[in-house]
Amino acid sequence: MKTPSRTFLLYLIPFLIVIFLFSLFIYFSVSNYSENYLFKLLEARANKVAKERFEGEKIPTKTTFSLSETSEKLPHEKDYFIPISAYLNVKNEAKRIGLSEDFFNNVLKNGNAEFISKKYLYKGIKFPSKSGEFIVITAAENYFEINQAKNLINTLIFAIGCAFLLLWYLAFYYSKNIFKPISAITEQVKEISSENLHLRLNDQNRNVELNQLSNTFNDMLDRIETSFETQNNFISNASHELRTPLTAIIGEADVALSKPRQQEDYIETLKIILQEAEKLDNKTKALLFLAQTGFNGKIQKFEKVRIDQLLWDVKENLESMNSKNKIFFDMELLPENPLKLKVNGNIQLLHLAFSNIISNACKYSNFDTVTVSIGASDDFVYIITKDTGIGIPENEIKYIYDPFFRASNTKNYEGYGIGLPLTRNIIRMHNGKILVNSTENQGTIVQITLPILKLENL
Numbered sequence: 446m447k448t449p450s451r452t453f454l455l456y457l458i459p460f461l462i463v464i465f466l467f468s469l470f471i472y473f474s475v476s477n478y479s480e481n482y483l484f485k486l487l488e489a490r491a492n493k494v495a496k497e498r499f500e501g502e503k504i505p506t507k508t509t510f511s512l513s514e515t516s517e518k519l520p521h522e523k524d525y526f527i528p529i530s531a532y533l534n535v536k537n538e539a540k541r542i543g544l545s546e547d548f549f550n551n552v553l554k555n556g557n558a559e560f561i562s563k564k565y566l567y568k569g570i571k572f573p574s575k576s577g578e579f580i581v582i583t584a585a586e587n588y589f590e591i592n593q594a595k596n597l598i599n600t601l602i603f604a605i606g607c608a609f610l611l612l613w614y615l616a617f618y619y620s621k622n623i624f625k626p627i628s629a630i631t632e633q634v635k636e637i638s639s640e641n642l643h644l645r646l647n648d649q650n651r652n653v654e655l656n657q658l659s660n661t662f663n664d665m666l667d668r669i670e671t672s673f674e675t676q677n678n679f680i681s682n683a684s685h686e687l688r689t690p691l692t693a694i695i696g697e698a699d700v701a702l703s704k705p706r707q708q709e710d711y712i713e714t715l716k717i718i719l720q721e722a723e724k725l726d727n728k729t730k731a732l733l734f735l736a737q738t739g740f741n742g743k744i745q746k747f748e749k750v751r752i753d754q755l756l757w758d759v760k761e762n763l764e765s766m767n768s769k770n771k772i773f774f775d776m777e778l779l780p781e782n783p784l785k786l787k788v789n790g791n792i793q794l795l796h797l798a799f800s801n802i803i804s805n806a807c808k809y810s811n812f813d814t815v816t817v818s819i820g821a822s823d824d825f826v827y828i829i830t831k832d833t834g835i836g837i838p839e840n841e842i843k844y845i846y847d848p849f850f851r852a853s854n855t856k857n858y859e860g861y862g863i864g865l866p867l868t869r870n871i872i873r874m875h876n877g878k879i880l881v882n883s884t885e886n887q888g889t890i891v892q893i894t895l896p897i898l899k900l901e902n903l
Contacts, residue, residue, distance in 0.1 A: 456616035464608050468601040475597060484559055486519060487568030491583040494524045495572040519585035527580040552580050626655050642670040690721040750790045752826050753819055759799045769812040778820035785821035787898040790875045798871040801864035802830050802891050808858055810834030828893045837883040
């Protein structure tokens, strides 16, 4: 069942139940009121016929009734006078009139009683006179049940029918209008494909929730469009980056083969070819690694890793590779509890990620001192790398994770533009985050956040 139809029923059914219960309440209220009113009339008639029967006798004040002036007979009225004496046979009298014995016993005990049969209502009172006490019973036709109940039921059924039609229309109208904007959003989404990712959903200013939904869709489309553009740029840049060394290799080979040359010329040519081939090999490996780290990480082997020990290994490795690298560890934020330094990860990939960040900091700060700090909270460990190098232009920071992108102020520095995208993939694989803040000609701060290994996994 579609949501509009389900909403339509959710509107309609509760209202119909309420109307039906309200109709039952009306019916029983009217029925009860009619019976009570008729019993009061019967009591008044019983007092009246008793006074007429014993006319001339003084009626005690306690037997008078506020409706004692009622003189007209009730519909199909019946009156009974039964003397109360030692010879009174309650059973026979009850059988003769068609009443229960409890009715007579209640009159004798309480002074009055009521009884309802299929068509009649009975009211009995104990009436004192000079010649003795009498049970006076007045009966009348249950006018409501016989003449008015059916009309009331028909009226209520008609009212329920009219209410059903009205509610059906209103529920259908409102359910249709409520979901009309959602249907419009659905139709707009259907029109969007990879060929027209520039399209966006219209704002739903009259509905806050739907406007939030539209904005969420639009934000998602922005990310998808950016991803498509990034992918296209990646293919273009990758083709260019791979073609450049290949072109150099082919050019050097063509020049070497164009005519006989000296042995030194061939050696020089082979050195250039080897150099360009090594660049091509490095770029190919970087691309392969970048593609592998784009997976969800399930194929990688994870283990317990101490971040401080890992960073010391990275420091020693980088300083051994290049003696110009100067890396300083700031221990001020180091947590006292060593358990807060343990994460669940792949040690080779994490080593590569931190090596990329710290080596870039050393390179682009012209081998000035790079500061590395380690801090921790109850749930995360933070690794902060700070340098005082050339920084990144503000308008180019949004492109730093695009493969092969290099900032405009790095032309004099060797690199491929793979390190930072590769690092981000690795950190994401470990459910972490990377944040880069940079100011041109002042330096860069890179903060990496990783979740701490849970106590039950230690």
